[in-house]
Amino acid sequence: MSNNFKYLIFDFDGTLADTEFIHLEAYKRIYRRFDLPKFTQAELVKIKSSKIKDLITEYKIGPVKLLKIAQALNQETASLITQANFYPEIKKILLQLKKDHVLGILSSNQLSTIESFFNQQNLPLASLFTFWHCEKEIFAKDRALKALMKKHKIPRQEVLYFGDQVRDVEACQRAGVAVAAVTWGFANEELLAGAQANFLLNRPNEILDLLS
Numbered sequence: 001m002s003n004n005f006k007y008l009i010f011d012f013d014g015t016l017a018d019t020e021f022i023h024l025e026a027y028k029r030i031y032r033r034f035d036l037p038k039f040t041q042a043e044l045v046k047i048k049s050s051k052i053k054d055l056i057t058e059y060k061i062g063p064v065k066l067l068k069i070a071q072a073l074n075q076e077t078a079s080l081i082t083q084a085n086f087y088p089e090i091k092k093i094l095l096q097l098k099k100d101h102v103l104g105i106l107s108s109n110q111l112s113t114i115e116s117f118f119n120q121q122n123l124p125l126a127s128l129f130t131f132w133h134c135e136k137e138i139f140a141k142d143r144a145l146k147a148l149m150k151k152h153k154i155p156r157q158e159v160l161y162f163g164d165q166v167r168d169v170e171a172c173q174r175a176g177v178a179v180a181a182v183t184w185g186f187a188n189e190e191l192l193a194g195a196q197a198n199f200l201l202n203r204p205n206e207i208l209d210l211l212s
Helices: 020-030 041-048 052-059 063-083 090-097 111-120 141-151 166-175 189-194 206-211
Strands: 007-010 102-107 131-134 159-163 178-182 199-201
Touching (some): 159 166, 199 206
Parallel strands (some): 159 178
């Protein structure tokens, strides 16, 4: 596969921003509301890296309830985002990539949360990214990718998406977009390798190596 990607689209949580501990705290705030188990951090990371259909089956949570849980988590995460930071080297890497690529964000987090994060990093969203989209429907990232490409007239063969979860890989496969799975986020290397991403990255600096 050619590495001549012009358009680089990034997930936010677990790919650019280290928000694992924030998600755990957010979960502690909402689990009783939805009659959910009190998971440990390791268990919650495993859940966030699982396939959505597996979560629905194992925990007997319907799609509507799962969407409500995701929305509640996003709301709580927003109040905690000031405690988060970039993964090591990510800020420098984004600034380097901006010179030769068109950057975008596609996330299931709230836009206001993402904007707050970048503002506190003294890096306004528009200073780095040409486009961004926050998809409320957690099952629809593939459709959101297709809509972004159509809106901005982007050839899919020139797109590379960076994500940290199996569901990111699956969404890109359905959208016909190349995907680089990163192992420093919520899912471990074994899970991501099994999902058969086009590229598997273990350290942020490997992003530059891949695109050089």
